[in-house]
Amino acid sequence: xxxxxxxxxxxxxxxxxxxxxxxxxxxxxxxxxxxxxxxxxxxxxxxxxxxxxxxxxxxxxxxxxxxxxxxxxxxxxxxxxxxxxxxxxxxxxxxxxxxxxxxxxxxxxxxx
Amino acid sequence: xxxxxxxxxxxxxxxxxxxxxxxxxxxxxxxxxxxxxxxxxxxxxxxxxxxxxxxxxxxxxxxxxxxxxxxxxxxxxxxxxxxxxxxxxxxxxxxxxxxxxxxxxxxxxxxxx
Numbered sequence: 001x002x003x004x005x006x007x008x009x010x011x012x013x014x015x016x017x018x019x020x021x022x023x024x025x026x027x028x029x030x031x032x033x034x035x036x037x038x039x040x041x042x043x044x045x046x047x048x049x050x051x052x053x054x055x056x057x058x059x060x061x062x063x064x065x066x067x068x069x070x071x072x073x074x075x076x077x078x079x080x081x082x083x084x085x086x087x088x089x090x091x092x093x094x095x096x097x098x099x100x101x102x103x104x105x106x107x108x109x110x111x112x
Numbered sequence: 113x114x115x116x117x118x119x120x121x122x123x124x125x126x127x128x129x130x131x132x133x134x135x136x137x138x139x140x141x142x143x144x145x146x147x148x149x150x151x152x153x154x155x156x157x158x159x160x161x162x163x164x165x166x167x168x169x170x171x172x173x174x175x176x177x178x179x180x181x182x183x184x185x186x187x188x189x190x191x192x193x194x195x196x197x198x199x200x201x202x203x204x205x206x207x208x209x210x211x212x213x214x215x216x217x218x219x220x221x222x223x224x225x
Binding site: 032034036041042043044045046049085087093094095098099100101102103104105 | 116143145147152153154155156157160167168170203205207209210211212213214215216217218219
């Protein structure tokens with residue numbers, strides 16, 4: 001039973017913002033939203049996570065709706081190196097969850 | 113911070129053979145995880161260590177699989193009597209208590225012929 005729903009694939013023009021949506025309508029109050037990405041032939045890479053508030057770091061911004069049922073990962077100026085599979089995961093904090101459950105993710109292709 | 117290191121990067125074996133993979137986590141990380149990933153799918157959790165204690169195992173980890181982290185530093189994952197269905201990328205990750213980030217290695221790609 002999937003906890004998140006993501007589009008299978010998306011394209012984005014180089015230099016433009018990439019907005020990756022994620023639905024998590026059954027999220028619980030103690031669950032965080034995590035985003036990871038996986039570039040071909042590499043292990044997943046942590047991007048960002050949040051509980052309720054919007055978050056920003058050097059890689060991306062995470063916008064979580066007020067009801068927490070969906071979120072959007074924003075890569076402000078996509079480059080070709082951002083082409084990857086992006087995973088949205090909802091989970092309690094790692095200390096209690098002890099694992100993250102990955103779905104199939106969104107294949108983002110950044111086009112020149 | 114030299115990152116999570118996995119060895120070997122690639123392993124080809126014949127069905128029925130035993131294989132062992134090694135993971136060296138980031139040195140100060142006390143938590144270590146093994147995941148398995150097949151083509152087109154996201155990583156699937158196998159097992160979790162906190163220091164040397166194996167605290168959680170997935171149902172995916174059959175009797176043929178065993179993982180150890182003897183001194184709370186590096187870890188090994190052994191698969192006995194390999195089957196073609198074991199062909200996958202085996203990923204190791206580490207983290208430290210209180211940190212919500214998992215740091216993954218580049219994985220070991222296993223092919224069972």
